[in-house]
Amino acid sequence: MLFSVLGLLLLAVAASVGVPISESRRQHERSDDPGSWEAVVQQQAQKISQQEAELTELKAGLASLRARIATQETRVAFNVRLSTTTSQPFTGTQTLVFGLVDLNQGGAYDKDTGFFTAPISGLYLFSLHLTHTPPGSIHAKIMKNGVEIAEVEASGDDKYHDRSSSSVVVHLAKADKVWVKRYDGGSTQVQGGWRTAFTGILVVPDQQ
16 A cells, blocks of 8 residues: 555656656556655655756846846936037027937937937936037027927127036936927027037936
């Protein structure tokens, strides 16, 4: 009776770990020693333990990969300048396109359109620095989805350049757009190079 019970137990263990039933039966037929059954059960238990350890390792690797991907998504920053190093003319209320890209971590700034598109939601910091070439003035705004969130005005006399800057912290949802738009009309000159720049960075991402 004891051997029959042990035999059934071995068949159940063999089925759970993928050991062919026929092989288990042959082992049962070859020996009726309880010690042999115990050895087989212990061997299969060790295999199960090894498979569980491998599964745990795979889960840990997947969690690490997900964490690295999440870290990459939260690295969002750009610093761009006008494409010319000398004065660049602007007319009307056009968008200021900063074609010279010094940094574009995350690839969210489009140098062809001048638009920044938020890849994830969170708190962002934007800064605009303008240098105007006299005479006249320039009045520009930082826009979010068509709504003003900050402005810069630079004007000077006939002898000196005028510089002005503005910074703003704003919450963006994913796919929100931010850009710089000239507000006043007429024709004016803006200094290029490091004298006029647009910067943005993700400060705190929203918790997912």
